[in-house]
Amino acid sequence: MAEIHSSLPDSTQQLNRLLDTQHENWHFIWLDWVCSQLPQVDGALIVADESQSGQFHALAVWPEVAENNSGNADNSHQDKLLQDAAEQTLIKKQPLITPLNDGKHHIGSYPVFVEGKLSAVITLMFTAQDEAQLHKALAVIEYCSGWLELRLARNILATLASDNERQHIVIDSIAHVASENYFEHAALRFVNLMGKHLNTERVVLGFVKNDELVIHSQSDSSEQSKKHELVKLTTQAMQEATDQQESVLWPAPSDQNRITQAHSKLAVEKGQRSLMSVPLIDKELCYGTVLFERSPEHPFTHQDQLTAEALTNFVGVVLEEKRQSNLPLYSYFLRSLRNQLSRLFGSGYLMRKITVFILLLVSLFFSLMPGAYNISAETVIEGAELRAIVVPFDGYLQTADLRAGDSVQKGDLLAELDTSELRLQRMSWISQQATSMRQYEDALAKQELTKVQISSAQRKRAQAEIELLDYQISQATMVAPFNALIVSGDLNQRIGSQLRQGDVLFELSPSQRFRLAMYVDEFRINDINHAQTGRLVLAALPDQKFSFTLTRINPMAEVRDGATVYRVEAELNNSADVLRVGLEGVAQIYVDQRLLITIWTRSMVDWMKLQWWRFWG
Template sequence: MAVSTAGKADVPPLTTGAIAAGDALWARFMTPGSSAEFLSSWFSLLSHEIAGLTGSVLLLERQDGGFARAASWAPDAAELAEADLEALETACRNAHDRRSVTVQIAGSGQTAVGYPVIVDGEPHALIGLLLDRGGDTLDAASRKLQWGCGWMHGIVHRRMSEQTAAAHGRATAALDALAAMEDAAGLEASLRAFANETLAILDADRVSVALLAGDRLKVRVLSQAADVERRSGEVRSLTQALEEARFQLDGVIYPPPPGEAAPIVAAHAAHSARAGAVSMISVPLIVRDTIVGMVGAERMTAEGRADVLFTRVDKDVLTHVAALCAPLIALKQREHRWISGRLRKGVGKTFSMLFGAGHAGIKLLAGAILLLIAVLSVLQTDLRVTAPANVRGELQQVAVAPFDGYIGESVKRAGDTVTAGEVMARLDDRDLELEALKLTSERNQLVQKQRQALAEGDRVVMATTAAQIARAEAELALTQAQLARVDIVAPLDGLIVDGDLSQRLGAPVKEGDVLFEVASGGDYTVVINVSEYDVRLVRPGATGTLALAGFSGRDMRFRVTRIASVNTAGGGRNAFRVEAELDDAPAVLRPGLEGVAKIDAGKARWIYALARPIVERMRIFLWTWLP
């Protein structure tokens, strides 16, 4: 039954019942201490105004669009029966659906009336009245209720204003977080700015942001922290809590607010116990119906807070902030990737500078580079193989230690010129001299013993002594031979290119140790270590130019005489030994000099000559990895 708002002059004012109820009830209604006290006073005044009112209920709109019971009233502060409550709520739902007053029969001969409080064309509150048959008529009760609903309109407007203010606050907070992210450079900086802004918005002690890497979450930032120790047990438990919320496809509050369906919070409880958190919220970052990450907020202490536990309002705020910032986070994440992000952005920026407006200098530089490439692709030059080289004597020999001993004297060292047979060093011969004296004395004693046995005719002693004398003479001969070789002499005329024993006097040497390396003077050989990538370009008889470190201002021509068939590894590369002879060796040339050799390998275009090392290596790389 629709109720018209016109023709209310015959309805007595609401204050008539209120005055009858007493000044105390009216005073409590005008100055309520809380919303519950206001509603209780309003229902009490309404019961005095409407005769036969035995119960009433108020339903207010929730944020999800549904309605929930906000207050109920029964005479003498009694509780309404479940059947009466069900009848009133049914009448209210019918009133909501029809957008008008509805009436239905309740139990015990009573009537349930549903009345919608409509603001801006939509019902925002529902009032249910339970009337006794002996009271006011339905029309009279409806008019009185309509008269008193002005106060309900005020409540609805105030709730709408509070919701609008809350929504504005959430939008402002989200925009602040969005602005902070936009000002930051790079993904990590943006996430850290988002976490720090959210920390202040929720009055939390820590905010974490985790992004999906494959099919698992990875904690990227923690608020007010420069780095994340992902291997720590606390970060692992935090990741598990965020994964728990992600699998439920919704935000999670721990501990769950009373009166709400409890989600799965086992991982949240375990992490809170480990980290010492009192309360925690986990909310997904959703872009185009796809979860790209999670946001977690924690409170560790109740100090300075009226309520330490997170509420539904806190979750709504975080959800709103996450929903607004998630697309920017996803964009930053894409830009952070190489192929789909930074590389694409760099290529796009380059094309914009080359083909867009402005950037005349960049366009001029690009044109000059293209012109240079074109010129290099046409002009030809000498193709030369560059490799390290060193000068060696045509004949090169070493002087080694003839036996185990100690260095006694150093006469020559590297850089000195020697002649064949000239002493370069001496080994310590004192031990050998003593050994020779010992063996000489032993031999003399054995000879004397042999003579005595001969005089006595003792053939057994004579034979034994003869063998001992032979052994002593052999050992003496060996010792004298070693004494004859204590001088380390030059094997040929030339230059000592390696060996300096002046700092090793008294040091032990083993038989065969190389002490000196002597190169013949006059004729020299250039040894060139050509890379395996270039050796195919070198042919015997090829000419080239040598530049030595000691003669950097003078280039020497040479001719390749031999290419070794085996390679040597060194300096991180494989090289082949190429030998060459100098056309005109200067008199001051010395073995051991090092430099760079360039071997002529024909003609080639400039661009190929410059790019050939890279091209050759790329061919091998592609051949290795391509099927």
């Protein structure tokens, strides 16, 4: 390594040129210096990522193309070898020495890391006679790469410092603009801050209104800046940047590929001033532009552009929020509507267009397609009639084996009362009847008319009492008057208890004849008429449908489950053995044929009409 140090130039001029890492031709200077340290170098290449973006680019080639134009084919082949070696080093991230086919020439490629990240690759084609010369060449490359590493590290530090300074400027500007209560004051503060941070003589702020840019405020309030021709040219220049939605600099840098006609006219009018226009963009929507102007001796640089874009991107959003908050409600609504329509009919937003197209097709279909208008109603099955079995006379219960839910046939015994006391009374009245008969015969034989009449009356009374007791005894056995289902009644635990005349023992409903009790909402009762038909689905039998016909509409409303409803009765057209009294379900009452959209929006339209009448009359 001492031998390497002794061979390196000690020229002060050369050292100063290497220390000036910001020189625009530094890479060529450094590469020329490296090649001078190694004998018989045929070519060299620097590939680096100075922007830390992950994209590597060739920064310098030695010798320069202009030095040797006679061997273009050889230079192309040599450049191809250097590029391939650099790509291999980028992939493997380690030094590589590759011998060529002639056995003398070698290609050495050395990676340069900055803060542990691969930032550059140095590739040289040189001649080495033995392995010692190869190691010496690699050592020289490694030593000289320290200067390149210094250059890259300084660039990173400069970039970080510039970014930090830019962040402080943005944060400070946001704080100042946000502290203003009124939009006009915030806009004036914004342009003054932009002029201060970018060292400009004039800053103009404009906003887009009806697709045209309108100047709102500017930092220069002199009379010259308010001239009509100057305002017109300024507006055109800002509109030029707004239409392109890209920053525009004048004089235009060599790498700028944008239209600058309006900027050139404004610059000529102002005496060849330096101009920069930066559009204000939020969520792909350009809502304004800021124009900067300063003397031609200080043209705008790329760093100025980055600072301006950072300020407009972040501070401009705060300013736009203040502007929107000061707009009237109708302006905010129209602006939102215009933005949505531009997205719908403009380029992009394919899914939104497809969704709207499908919704339009569905709406059109339902607006033209008719359908059956049915009214849904909660329904309960009731018996066609309800027969009550009551106690015929005061007595004691002797037999009652049935209860609610049992099915009975006509003539089946339901309950029986104890008739022993009635039979004793009957025997007593029979005895009295026989006594009255003997007294009647004796009085008739003796021709005692008064006794004859009394005895005859007593005999008739006894006969009537006997007939009454016979009737009561016959009524003591209560049987089913028809095939029925016992709806209520359970007397199993009341055997032997006393019953009063008129007490209800059982309630019977015909087992094969039913009626439907439907409860229609008050908003739909006007659509219900007699003889309308429909279908019923029961909760217990969801797979079966039963048809019915309306027979009666109760004109009295009632409250059921918190809603006002009307009771509508119907008769089943097709009965089944599986039906039972008390089953519940949902009935669909057919009204007529209507458009599907009118059917589905009926409730909403009725509600809106009611609310309109409630508030406006």
